[in-house]
Amino acid sequence: xxxxxxxxxxxxxxxxxxxxxxxxxxxxxxxxxxxxxxxxxxxxxxxxxxxxxxxxxxxxxxxxxxxxxxxxxxxxxxxxxxxxxxxxxxxxxxxxxxxxxxxxxxxxxxxxxxxxxxxxxxxxxxxxxxxxxxxxxxxxxxxxxx
Numbered sequence: 001x002x003x004x005x006x007x008x009x010x011x012x013x014x015x016x017x018x019x020x021x022x023x024x025x026x027x028x029x030x031x032x033x034x035x036x037x038x039x040x041x042x043x044x045x046x047x048x049x050x051x052x053x054x055x056x057x058x059x060x061x062x063x064x065x066x067x068x069x070x071x072x073x074x075x076x077x078x079x080x081x082x083x084x085x086x087x088x089x090x091x092x093x094x095x096x097x098x099x100x101x102x103x104x105x106x107x108x109x110x111x112x113x114x115x116x117x118x119x120x121x122x123x124x125x126x127x128x129x130x131x132x133x134x135x136x137x138x139x140x141x142x143x144x145x146x
Contacts, residue, residue: 002078002143003115006105012074014066014101016126019054021095027058049092056089059132063101063123067136074103074119080139083116087134091125098126106135115140 028038036043037053044052064085068075075082093099102122109116117140123132 001072001074001076001140003108003110003117003140004143005072005078006074006108006115006117006140008105008108010105012067012070012072012103014063014070014103016098016100017062017066018098019059019062019093019095023058023062024052024054024095027055027061031055031057033057049094051094054093054095054097056087056132059089059093059099059123060085060087060134063099063121063132063134064136066099066101067103067119067121070103074117074136074138074140078141078143080114080141083137083139085134085136087132089132091129091131093125093131097131099131100124101134110142113142113144115142 024038028034033055038055104120106120107118117138119136121134122130124130
């Protein structure tokens, strides 16, 4: 999307995606995040969570990937760079949970040939519970500069 395509308070909603055992194992292997809460069912069962949980960074990564897959993705045509990204984990995600992401355009800052867009995303599980909040700040082209 180009700068002109973004409308303040515009909302985009993604499809769902179920987090799998494979997702957790591959993510842990790639990142070195070999935490027992992610990989050891016996340990996790005795924890406050009652079973293994999904790493917060994995949940944020999957949610960001869902945004990439939107038909009018903010991360496609016109996208130049991800300037910043932050998230707050609100509730644990478990293997087998399905997550969805609602993205809202929170601010637009116009520059000469580009613009800065702030997106706030709410990630929810299959029960509608908010599990994560993500803020992305992106640099995009203006249509006239493309």
